[in-house]
Amino acid sequence: MSTPHPDAGPRPQIGLLLGSVFLAYLGQMTLNPIIAPLSREVGLAEWQIGVTISAAAVMLVVTSQFWGRRSQSWGRKPVLVAAFGLATATMAAFALVAWLGMAGVLTGTALFVLFVLLRGIGFGSAIAAVPPTAQAYIADVTDDEPTRVKGMAGIGAVQGVAMVGGSVLGGLLAAVGLLVPLIAVPALLAAGLLLIAVRLRRETHTELVEQPPRISPLDTRVWPFLVAGFGMFTALGFIQVITGFVVQDRLGLDARATGLVTGGALLAAGVGMVLAQGVIVPRSGWAPPRLLRVGGMIALAGFVALIPDAGATLLFVAILLIGLGLGIATPGYTAGPSLLMRREEQGGLAGLIGATNGLTFVIAPTLGTALYGAWPPLPIVLGTIIMAIVVAFVLLHPRLREAR
Template identity: 25%
Template structure:
């Protein structure tokens, strides 16, 4: 039976987690610069977090299959809190790097565990809806978090880190006393006896979905890394205008993930949602090349964000349906591919931008087309496999 009450609680948890993370986003560059970081060192500081998540997300997902979602989620949130407080008291650059390494290593537990939790408490019919709600919570957190961080940064550059750390502590208490464990003792014991290998999810036709997700992540990361420069040159947009544009995009993406993905998946299937999301994101990225004002930038980026936002929940839902158990193993590996995209995407986008300001978006379109073709390959192989089994 579906545990309907648990999903809104998990939504609140992930919103608070991502709000805390979002608080420090607008402050980190200035804080690191104040301590003495060069632009190159700042790049490494940002990348090391994603690298740790790439390495540890599959491990945490696997641990949650064995010991339960709640304790692993607590580790992730408390680890995030610790990293924020360590950053707040950092007086040397190496201290910031230590804090980011700790934060990336431990907080890598949050997203795969949350997605595995959704897989535990939802029926296959409503799986995409649950995954979409997690995506919406994440998106909304990234909208409100930076606004809060910008406000508290007026007091001092270290204040947002204390606020983020405190919010994460409060969130951990909420998880401890309100969120119920989703993985039964019977399920944990069963998985303990028949534990799949760490990369068992990455095999056969399902491996195609992981690669598809990587392409989607690469195109998004490349856009995020270069859009500020692109918009400034194409339309003369200010930092404040860019912040508002990303907020509008975030709301559009959250609406799609929280309200439409579940309904469309139930009616047409996750495959149709993945294909539709890729097509819409291609259209949005192509239109971005034509932007010439604040209005066109906001509209075109929101179109891209709505298409891109539909893809990940549908992929998560489809992948978790491929196995009756070991959902943490699957979602951990999926999160790892997301992180890999965030590691490779920004420097690749920056390099392409130096060649021509439109190249990151043209490459994003090409990657998305490849993703669309990959899904067709997956669909053909899955259909053939089902026919043979029948």
Template identity: 35%
Template sequence: MFRIRFSIFLSVFVAMVGLMIIAPVMPPLIRELGLNELHSGIIISLGSIAMAVMAPVWGRLSDRKGRKAVIVIGFIGMFVSYVLFTATMYAGLSQLIGGGLLVLLLIVARGLIGMFIPAVPSAAQAYMADVTDEKGRAGGMAFIGAANGMGLVLGPAIAGAFALIGLIWPLYIGALLPIVALLVVTFLIPAQKPVIQEKLPKVNPFQKGLTLYLFAGLATMLSIVTLQVVGGFYFQDQLSLTTKETARMISVGLMISGVAMIVTQGLQMKNPKWQPKPLILVGSLLVIISLSLFLFFMNLMVYYVAFFLFGIGTGFMMPGFMAGSSLAVGREQQGSVAGLVASVQGISAVIAPILSTSLYQLDKHLPFAVVGVLVILMGMTLLFSNKEKGYTTQRHL
């Protein structure tokens, strides 16, 4: 069991690092290529759209073809996509290509990365559901959540470290990591037979017992992405910081939040007694408190406390909505529901940047206020929801 869990953890971690390692170097690389911010936005957004669209496809495919096969395909696709993306960047920096062709190739390559990355977490989450029972499901999903959180924290850090050698070096690492993970998965994860032998109806995201957990996932991911996108602007304006002070402050804050998230999920793995609903409700309360601290105080230390509470809160909510979604369907649909969960994350990555920056232009407090209202609405809906039955009884939820 250890080698399976280690392989799943590494797979999800590498997929998240592959996603995050691009973000810190994209703005300077775009400037070096002579392109503008609009080009960067289009390239990144289309990649996120590809993630949202393909995640359910990979999830269903893992039900039919097996979890390991889809993870392997995902890593091979990530490697090829990263090689194409890196080669295109190199050609642009070397002035071998430029203009519309350069933009087109970057869009295609980033789109391919977005297409293949969700294959890994979708199949990995379904695999974890296969090897855990109902009582241990939240702990298993906390394991995946910890891998997500670690990738979220270390991805930009790895990018920053290798960017000291050269701006394009993080992309080299992005191409190398899938090969390392592919070797680990190939030799350590045993192949499983597909869980279904014939085509079943697609999982309906609006079916009873599932919708609320997907809603919880959307609220969680919108909260995380909103803080990442507008946090720098907000804290600079609130505390009248310089750009260097802002970069330092937001880096420390996100690091505190990421570490809190990882530790919280690590504790859940060792003591997986809590079930999805209480995990989400407690996490929601902590997230609301942290957003309130962001909104109603103008003090650096208070903000660091808020980052810490935010990390704990999202550390509860992530395994909560993952496990809740998994328990809402049967064994033969775990891949499909894992794909929906990954799709929610991709949708958040598309919506949050546009929505949060637009709201910020109206009033700097609006992004956090709107996210806070969304989390409250989600928490209240979950708290007062009828005791619905999916494939598990409410006492398990």
């Protein structure tokens, strides 16, 4: 059992930090089930939605290290207040733009540019602050491997719960009308802003790190984990943005039904993630390398099962396995290198992990949607190949086998 770091104060606010992660991702996941049918309702092509998601990923890459280090030098509260304020404003504006698009007032290039600016650049910059801030905080108040792994799994678990809740909420609200979940998203983000502004305690000057160091991705303590994480999330990126299109095209659904069923598919992934990070990882006691190996193999099985067009049951099982596998592997990817870093390096490391995750979604969604337009199974096949390479890497690399 670890003792909280003295710099974290007598009562670490881990639950509150996890609550902020939950609300941020609940807002994002509520939007996910409707993004594919929404794009078709407003007349945007698949590749344009891919570019929008990729723009958000670019902002994750550009801003994650900045946010992670600022969470140690400015404090968690100023960073999260700024992030939730920006997220609320951009998604409120996005809802308005989407409504104008559905009404035919905004069309073509102007609509596409606003989608990229608001959902891509604005929201991407905001959401980039949340996971690094939470990860750096968890690393700051946990001292041993099992507690660190459980803490990082807690972040993933609330993301999984948010995926479940957002999938259900987005799907159900989409059955009423595509505009309804668009209104719900900024409301959820505003609730997060209020929670942080009222409840989160500011650190004292002595608890802050004046100049947190920037962490190099080539640092020998870090890069094997980054390679594994980059591969996992690249594989995921190829299928995540096309899930709505796969559901609609394979099952022959209209826009409203697609939103509902896509919500169910994302719910399956969320259930797998919650089961992995809320139950399996905390009880397993596995070290980070073993989490990477076991999770990678389960996720690979899910990717293989997703390739054939064999009906709704196999589709849902495949997505469940992908969520379960990545849910097991991700705490190994995030906790592993943090155990090798000093306290003042944790913000930079958390930001580097966030940037790596974002980098995987710069190219994969745009390329995935473009490949889907050429031949629907192609992005799934490519994601499967990448996941197989990741599994081979984590099984064979000596540094990952020895990491403690």
